[in-house]
Amino acid sequence: MNSIVIGGRLCKGGELKTSAGDKEFYRGSIAVWNSWTKESEFFDFVIFGKKAAFFADWAKDGMFVNLKGEVGINKWTDKSGQNRTSWSVRVADFELPRSKEKVDDGRPDGSEAGPMPNSDGGDEDLPF
Secondary structure (H helix, E strand, O other), rough: OOOOEEEEEEEEEEEEEEOOOEEEEEEEEEEEEEOOOOOOEEEEEEOOOOHHHHHHHOOOOOOOEEEEEEEEEEEEOOOOOOEEEEEEEEEEEEEOOOOEOOOOOOOEEOOOOOOOHHHHHHHOOOOO
């Protein structure tokens, strides 16, 4: 199984690009705090398709993001003829923080729902 879930702060320099086949992708990196070494570690990632455009529109430098996907290896030959290798996270899904402003239901983010309107608290009308 090749699966990774990683959370960290979005680094500068990420950008939305278009491939030769007109497919959009977002390439960037995140900084993840390693509590064992007490240092930040940096991970490259790539997001493909419609999710890439959404991520580019909403994610901001320094924002904490959670990425879910798989680890991939990239191999290429650089300009001097050296074989190069890098690892990156191929993102299948991600989570961005919700705004602290009002959400669709009118409640501030994180508040608890009150009783439903016209609810008397009884359970006689429940279908189960």
